[in-house]
Amino acid sequence: MKKEEYQKLVSEYTPKENKWKNAALSFFVGGLVGFIAELIALILQNSFGLEVTESYSWVCVIMIFFASFCTALGFFDNWVSKCKAGLFLPTTGFAHSVTSTALDYRKDGFITGLGSSFFKLAGSVILYGIISAFFLSILGVIIYG
């Protein structure tokens, strides 16, 4: 059997992911995360008298803490496998990836293990985030002056 024929056989037997269902679930869960974040922001603004921009910074910190805490307790990945992109795309996913590497390499030394592996996954997000921010800001200056 040729390789191409075999690949055809494999794809016949590989279950197809229900992309529409996953997308709908991600949309709903991602929206729910946003809703909770907004709710926390409103509480911070109304009950603690924080400015709008300041409250959003605090929301970010709270969400990151909450996600990292759930990672450390060992159930964030189970949620991700059920909730798909709705949970791993927001800040919660970024926090989770950093915390899980930290947990993974904490016994391999602070420099050689934890330090060098800390941004194993998140490093790409930071690098390409900065690069795209750089080019988008140039574009912004060109368009808006």
Next chain:
Amino acid sequence: MASKKLNNVYIKDSFSIAGPVEKKGSIKNYDLVMDDYYYHEKTFEQSEIKMQKVVIDNLLNQNKLINSEIDLLVAGDLSNQISVSSYTASNYTIPFFGIYSACASFVQGLIVGSEYLDNKRKGNVICVTSSHNLNAEKQFRFPIEYGAPKPTTTTFTATGAVACLLTKEETKVKVESYTIGRVIDMGCRDASHMGAVMAPAAANVIVDHLNELNREINYYDLILTGDLGCIGSKILIEFLKQAFGLKMKQHMDAGCELYLKSQEETYAGASGPVALPLYLFNKILKQKNRKKQKILIVGTGSLHNPFFVNQKLTIPGVAHAISLEVN
């Protein structure tokens, strides 16, 4: 030709330890089970070394053997440079052979051990294999909880260790013959679909074994593959039919059978070199009312490496077969 019939090599005994997910699976009578992945050690790597030591010590005690009575220790695992096995071996005075064929390591170990004993009058060889889910995740994939949903074709590395004692004394399980498999690359690139990588290698070794020993597929009462998983098993059956015109009815896959369908976190089934011996020694060979049967065991391994996967190279697979006669 890489098939050979053996003269009076037998499996005398085995000892298994299984991890926290495995103990909730389809087998309830493991010799020992672990409640957590650390197994009272500081790291997962050390936990795997302890698992190997525990199974070897218990196997020696069970059979009232001391280090000097064992001719050879053959061990393999999934860690970098198979260091788990090497560190385990440093605790014993037994000559040691470290082996690697990914998840086919156990069958490779049995072949090496059996070949060593083949023309001897007496002797004992211990074959050990282990895998640890979180060590394998760290080694082959991303960090433990890498935070992205996995595809349904993913297999879940089983946690456990198995030690088995090969001997020249006659027992109820005879190692009758073996076939060393070829490395087959059918153009698969997806490391999350290892069943597809390994199925052609499994099919080829089965066909080679049958041809070289002049046997029909019905000669065996059971063909037990290692860790193709539930999807890989279907691919193997179809591949055998389409490429070789063989209908394999008496097939079972240890990876597909090790967990219950309700254990969703295991996706397409178990993988890892320990999946096959866990199922073989704790289910197949411990069956009540066990009948005389001929079993062909096919260990399957996906020979990938994270660097090569990232470089988008295709993944080769390998499989080795060993024939057991159970009385």
